[in-house]
Amino acid sequence: MTDQLTGGSSTGAVDSPAPSRPSDNAPAGAAGPSGRTGPLARRIGQSLSPLLWVGPAVALIAVVVLWPVVVMVHTSIQHISPDGFVLGSAGGGNYGDLFSEPALKGVLIRTVIWTVAVVVVTMVLSLAAAQLFNQRFPGRRVARWALIMPWAASVMMTALIFRWSLNASSGVINVFLRDVGLLHRLGTNQADWLGRPTAALVWMMGVAVFVSLPFSTYALLAGLQTIPAELYEAARVDGAGTWRIYRSITLPLLRPAIIVATLINVINVFNSFPIIWEMTRGGPGYSTSTTTPFMFILKQSYIGESAAMSVLNFGLVIVVVLLFLRLTRWKEQMG
Amino acid sequence: MTAVTADTTPKRGADHHRRAAGPPRSTTRGRTILLAFAAYVIAMLFVLPYAEMVITALRPPRELNRPGYLPQHWNFSNFTTIWKTGFGGNLGASLKIAAGATVLVLLVSLPAGYYTARRRFRGRTLFLLLVLATQMFQPAAMLVGIQREFISFKLPSPVFSLILVNAGFNLAFAVWILNAYFSSIPAELEEAAMVDGTSRLGAMWRITFPLALPGIVTALIFTFIGAWNEFIVALTLTLGVSNTQTPLTVAINSYIGQYSVDWGHLFAGAVIATLPVIVLFAIIEKHVVSGLTAGSIK
Numbered sequence: 001m002t003d004q005l006t007g008g009s010s011t012g013a014v015d016s017p018a019p020s021r022p023s024d025n026a027p028a029g030a031a032g033p034s035g036r037t038g039p040l041a042r043r044i045g046q047s048l049s050p051l052l053w054v055g056p057a058v059a060l061i062a063v064v065v066l067w068p069v070v071v072m073v074h075t076s077i078q079h080i081s082p083d084g085f086v087l088g089s090a091g092g093g094n095y096g097d098l099f100s101e102p103a104l105k106g107v108l109i110r111t112v113i114w115t116v117a118v119v120v121v122t123m124v125l126s127l128a129a130a131q132l133f134n135q136r137f138p139g140r141r142v143a144r145w146a147l148i149m150p151w152a153a154s155v156m157m158t159a160l161i162f163r164w165s166l167n168a169s170s171g172v173i174n175v176f177l178r179d180v181g182l183l184h185r186l187g188t189n190q191a192d193w194l195g196r197p198t199a200a201l202v203w204m205m206g207v208a209v210f211v212s213l214p215f216s217t218y219a220l221l222a223g224l225q226t227i228p229a230e231l232y233e234a235a236r237v238d239g240a241g242t243w244r245i246y247r248s249i250t251l252p253l254l255r256p257a258i259i260v261a262t263l264i265n266v267i268n269v270f271n272s273f274p275i276i277w278e279m280t281r282g283g284p285g286y287s288t289s290t291t292t293p294f295m296f297i298l299k300q301s302y303i304g305e306s307a308a309m310s311v312l313n314f315g316l317v318i319v320v321v322l323l324f325l326r327l328t329r330w331k332e333q334m335g
Numbered sequence: 336m337t338a339v340t341a342d343t344t345p346k347r348g349a350d351h352h353r354r355a356a357g358p359p360r361s362t363t364r365g366r367t368i369l370l371a372f373a374a375y376v377i378a379m380l381f382v383l384p385y386a387e388m389v390i391t392a393l394r395p396p397r398e399l400n401r402p403g404y405l406p407q408h409w410n411f412s413n414f415t416t417i418w419k420t421g422f423g424g425n426l427g428a429s430l431k432i433a434a435g436a437t438v439l440v441l442l443v444s445l446p447a448g449y450y451t452a453r454r455r456f457r458g459r460t461l462f463l464l465l466v467l468a469t470q471m472f473q474p475a476a477m478l479v480g481i482q483r484e485f486i487s488f489k490l491p492s493p494v495f496s497l498i499l500v501n502a503g504f505n506l507a508f509a510v511w512i513l514n515a516y517f518s519s520i521p522a523e524l525e526e527a528a529m530v531d532g533t534s535r536l537g538a539m540w541r542i543t544f545p546l547a548l549p550g551i552v553t554a555l556i557f558t559f560i561g562a563w564n565e566f567i568v569a570l571t572l573t574l575g576v577s578n579t580q581t582p583l584t585v586a587i588n589s590y591i592g593q594y595s596v597d598w599g600h601l602f603a604g605a606v607i608a609t610l611p612v613i614v615l616f617a618i619i620e621k622h623v624v625s626g627l628t629a630g631s632i633k
Contacts, residue, residue: 047457049456050450050454050456050457050458050459052446053446053447053449053450054446054447054450054451054458054462056442056443056446056447057443057444057446057447057462057466057506057510058462058465060439060443060499060502060503060506061465061466061469061503061506061507063499063503064499064500064502064503064504065469065472065503065504067480067484068477068480068481068483068484069472069477069480070480071479071480071481071483071484072477072479072480072483073480075479075480075483084483084486129377132370132373132374132377133374135367135370135374136367137367137370137371137374138367138371139371139374139375140374142378143374143375143377143378144620145617145620146377146378146379146381146382147377147378147381148613148616148617148620148623149381149382149385149613150381150384151616152560152609152612152613152615152616152617153385153564153609153612153613154563154564154566154584154608154609154612155564155566156564156566156584156587156588157388157587157605157608157609158384160587160601160602160605161384161385161387161388161602161605162384164387164391164596164598164602165384165387169400169402170399170400170401170402172387172404174402175402175403175404186402210381210384214381218623218624218627219627221624221627222624222625222626222627225624225625264470267470267471267473268473271473271475271476272475273475273566273567274566274567277567278588278591291476292475292476295476295478295479296475296478296567299478299479299482303479303483306479307479307480310476310477310478310479310480313476314476314477317471317476318471321471
């Protein structure tokens with residue numbers, strides 16, 4: 001993996017003049033008939049050519065990803081009618097409304113529990129799954145295809161499948177639980193998992209883990225590929241056992257992959273919307289809402305307050321990510 | 336180990352060694368059977384929910400509330416009904432959005448990925464950091480901003496807005512993976528072609544792009560699937576659009592009523608929406624590991 005890094009920089013160092021296109025960058029007079037450009041024109045061409053190659057990507061990111069943040073922050077200090085008309089400035093009014101929202105505290109606490117629980121369980125399970133799917137066995141290809149299904153399918157569809165399977169009177173999960181004796185009767189309150197906030201949250205966290213597993217497992221599988229086989233051989237020659245090898249070689253060398261996968265999971269799970277939206281709509285009340293469904297419900301009538309919630313959510317994500325990078329000493333890890 | 340060839344080769348070496356010096360063959364065999372069994376069980380668990388989706392779609396409406404693993408009769412009426420009520424229009428909308436976003440990402444990320452792999456220029460690190468940072472921005476978290484911005488653009492159809500949004504949010508992954516693939520292809524190959532009289536662009540087109548094809552295809556399929564499956568922005572930007580013009584994810588949600596859900600038709604739609612992406616994903620499955628390896632190193 002390191003030679004790929006250095007390989008990258010050495011190829012970059014081979015610096016023939018930038019692919020300057022005289023017709024584009026230089027004044028017509030400077031470009032001779034042979035297409036040669038003067039030193040000044042060439043320098044202009046060189047400093048402009050990154051713009052030509054990378055500029056469209058920057059423009060797309062700016063318009064689609066960055067500008068909405070600006071609009072969002074601006075909206076959060078505006079007074080806006082539910083149908084979207086700006087009625088004037090609201091100052092900090094939207095934030096005042098937001099912080100006096102009685103549901104906010106519960107929503108924030110649930111978001112933290114949701115994120116931590118889902119990410120931790122996902123990472124532990126995918127460490128095991130990556131180890132398993134990295135072994136050679138007949139049919140591994142097909143088994144891996146099965147593993148990617150929740151990654152390929154829309155999270156929304158998966159959430160709907162689970163909502164249907166948990167249906168109190170005919171959901172297949174309840175039918176199964178009855179058949180193995182864990183559920184006494186279909187159609188009872190006990191079978192109505194999604195009607196009880198705590199049970200609903202636990203099931204939804206399960207679905208969140210389910211849809212996060214494929215990516216995490218693949219990220220860790222990718223990490224396992226980068227560990228040189230010689231290390232394992234040397235350890236085995238030294239007489240190390242399986243568990244000892246795992247703890248002293250696999251886990252430390254897997255650290256970068258674990259960090260990246262955890263980070264991406266934290267961001268995704270924190271902002272997760274479709275699971276909760278499709279399975280309980282965040283209700284009853286806001287009792288199963290995390291920040292994103294809460295924000296979405298607010299948006300339907302209080303656009304400014306919803307924007308304030310988005311800004312708060314955004315700030316929290318940045319804090320969490322920075323904290324995470326700090327805790328894992330990301331910089332040292334990645335060089 | 337380069338991004339292009341990252342495969343299971345190191346593992347094979349380890350296995351070989353273990354077999355040579357390790358426990359007798361029969362133990363290894365028993366272990367393999369046990370591993371395979373565990374993997375199949377897990378694989379089953381991952382497939383079952385989607386099997387239930389297909390089974391429910393094929394259940395006749397009157398059997399929907401009859402508990403049981405399989406229906407007594409199978410029928411396709413859910414599929415024919417949704418097709419007759421204009422599901423084709425939704426499929427078309429999703430195709431336009433996903434294909435549009437994929438083409439746009441290709442046009443924008445190919446030059447960016449290539450250039451950042453081949454040259455050091457001022458702002459290169461900044462650009463790559465910007466691309467990385469967009470990973471932190473999730474459409475769900477900035478919906479208010481996206482909605483207000485795109486309403487003010489007054490584009491003729493939400494399809495255009497959704498192409499732009501999906502392209503923007505899927506660009507980061509495409510740039511990273513392409514950058515990694517291009518970096519792994521020696522620049523000397525292009526230079527050799529240039530010595531033979533090919534132009535730089537010609538060398539890029541005829542030498543580098545074909546070699547990076549697995550990376551390009553992976554990036555494109557990821558973008559396509561991402562745009563195809565996108566839900567929350569589509570739900571927001573297609574408010575007020577006719578039911579037959581919304582993308583699949585939104586159309587499927589229209590079967591959810593305030594008090595009851597039309598599960599049979601919903602899952603028929605879900606099957607139509609899910610099958611193509613599962614097939615696409617299966618095609619690139621073997622490149623996903625190498626793609627992620629490359630992505631996580633940078």
